[in-house]
Amino acid sequence: MRTSCRPSKTTSAISWALSSKIRKNNVKVLDLAAALQKAYRLLSLRPHSEKELEKKLREKGFPAAVIKEALEKLHDLKYLNDASFANSWARNLAVNKLQGNRKIIAGLREKGVQGRLIDDAVASARRELPEEEAIGILIKKKAAKKKRTAPDVKEKHRIFQSLMGRGFPPGLILNKLGEREEDIDG
Numbered sequence: 001m002r003t004s005c006r007p008s009k010t011t012s013a014i015s016w017a018l019s020s021k022i023r024k025n026n027v028k029v030l031d032l033a034a035a036l037q038k039a040y041r042l043l044s045l046r047p048h049s050e051k052e053l054e055k056k057l058r059e060k061g062f063p064a065a066v067i068k069e070a071l072e073k074l075h076d077l078k079y080l081n082d083a084s085f086a087n088s089w090a091r092n093l094a095v096n097k098l099q100g101n102r103k104i105i106a107g108l109r110e111k112g113v114q115g116r117l118i119d120d121a122v123a124s125a126r127r128e129l130p131e132e133e134a135i136g137i138l139i140k141k142k143a144a145k146k147k148r149t150a151p152d153v154k155e156k157h158r159i160f161q162s163l164m165g166r167g168f169p170p171g172l173i174l175n176k177l178g179e180r181e182e183d184i185d186g
Helices: 009-045 050-059 064-076 082-096 101-110 115-128 131-146 153-165 170-185
Strands: none
Touching (some): 009 050, 082 115, 131 153, 131 170, 153 170
């Protein structure tokens, strides 16, 4: 009696089911590796908030489960920390770029940082360089460019608009412009 070398239908079905499951697991592992690689590359360029990184990975087409797992791994490795990100971002905008609190807060919200972390980051940055000092520095820079003794009304308006665009409060700008005029006059 001759036996067949062909697998039975039951064996084929089991084999197909197992290989399908293995393929799915391999795809998930490959997706996770690719998502982590993309995240590492993005984080090597500059720090990112969790929401910002999640959005970029989603735009690249990674499944939600893979993104969640990748973000957890990045948290475990301490590569992703919204508090640290918010502090460094706020400090950079406040001290290096001389931006006002409104602009800093809007930027951090846009990056997906939560409210309490934003407040703490702005307060920390402002301990280093208060808004009043930043406005004073910017007014001096703008006045030095014009080389006039006192700015005229048109020049004050231009400075005011520029500082408003940087996120400084109007009352504080007007106070500092008034102080600057008093310094020049007498």
